[in-house]
Amino acid sequence: xxxxxxxxxxxxxxxxxxxxxxxxxxxxxxxxxxxxxxxxxxxxxxxxxxxxxxxxxxxxxxxxxxxxxxxxxxxxxxxxxxxxxxxxxxxxxxxxxxxxxxxxxxxxxxxxxxxxxxxxxxxxxxxxxxxxxx
Amino acid sequence: xxxxxxxxxxxxxxxxxxxxxxxxxxxxxxxxxxxxxxxxxxxxxxxxxxxxxxxxxxxxxxxxxxxxxxxxxxxxxxxxxxxxxxxxxxxxxxxxxxxxxxxxxxxxxxxxxxxxxxxxxxxxxxxxxxxxxx
DNA sequence: ATGTGTGCAAATGATTTGCAGGTTG
DNA sequence: CAACCTGCAAATCATTTGCACACAT
Numbered sequence: 188x189x190x191x192x193x194x195x196x197x198x199x200x201x202x203x204x205x206x207x208x209x210x211x212x213x214x215x216x217x218x219x220x221x222x223x224x225x226x227x228x229x230x231x232x233x234x235x236x237x238x239x240x241x242x243x244x245x246x247x248x249x250x251x252x253x254x255x256x257x258x259x260x261x262x263x264x265x266x267x268x269x270x271x272x273x274x275x276x277x278x279x280x281x282x283x284x285x286x287x288x289x290x291x292x293x294x295x296x297x298x299x300x301x302x303x304x305x306x307x308x309x310x311x312x313x314x315x316x317x318x319x320x321x
Numbered sequence: 322x323x324x325x326x327x328x329x330x331x332x333x334x335x336x337x338x339x340x341x342x343x344x345x346x347x348x349x350x351x352x353x354x355x356x357x358x359x360x361x362x363x364x365x366x367x368x369x370x371x372x373x374x375x376x377x378x379x380x381x382x383x384x385x386x387x388x389x390x391x392x393x394x395x396x397x398x399x400x401x402x403x404x405x406x407x408x409x410x411x412x413x414x415x416x417x418x419x420x421x422x423x424x425x426x427x428x429x430x431x432x433x434x435x436x437x438x439x440x441x442x443x444x445x446x447x448x449x450x451x452x453x454x455x
Numbered sequence: 456a457t458g459t460g461t462g463c464a465a466a467t468g469a470t471t472t473g474c475a476g477g478t479t480g
Numbered sequence: 481c482a483a484c485c486t487g488c489a490a491a492t493c494a495t496t497t498g499c500a501c502a503c504a505t
Binding site for chain 2: 245247248249250253266268271277279281282283286288289290291293294295296297298299300301302303304305306307308311
């Protein structure tokens, strides 16, 4: 049965309080403040536990190391938008829908992942003011 | 100046002849058949060279190590399919089309990446024969 | 007390780099 | 023969695992 430890509680809180998906190292950094001496191995072990328990979810974008966020914040089926300027990632709740027809014949499609790239609202505004002040 | 070596030629051919993006290890395996003794370091060094030369392009899927494919094949807009069983990656030439409407309002979408997941033809066949022999 | 959890360090797996010797132009 | 290349092994980087000890229940 799963036990309650200072380390696990600290890790849970760090992930919960973050306003964005965190990398294992970022999670460790946050937990160090509460439980000095906590090790990176404990972070990885608990990430796995929390994933299995369905408390957190992994966010994997192409070419980037995995990050983790609370499951309740990640909800149901959704996609991501990454800003080419600020690199931040936003949730996209729209979905193109059924894509099973796209695969080569004979293949079976179970699910899909979509990442949109471009400029977020804020970076568009920043660019506009930069041009204006030029 | 860049020189012509058996190793480099072999690597180029393996990548060119493949019908799908290859991992460094897959490239090495293919090249071993032509140049026994070729090492993984040579594969990585030449991948970097070919990337800089614009001959090949990187394919990065969420949570996966990079794979490489010839630039002329990558230049056509396309997507990827990854088999949940054998983990191999295949090109998908179909595209759902315009996805600009999916992003939050105020965002500008420049491009998108789509990855389909499921079972490839071969793994479906393997599963079928496994069931048959059970 | 009993088994889970933790820290440390060694083990992985992927990729990079230093070095000494081999090959190309 | 000078510069470029290669193979090997050691070095990184991120992540995993073995072990002995600590701790929750």
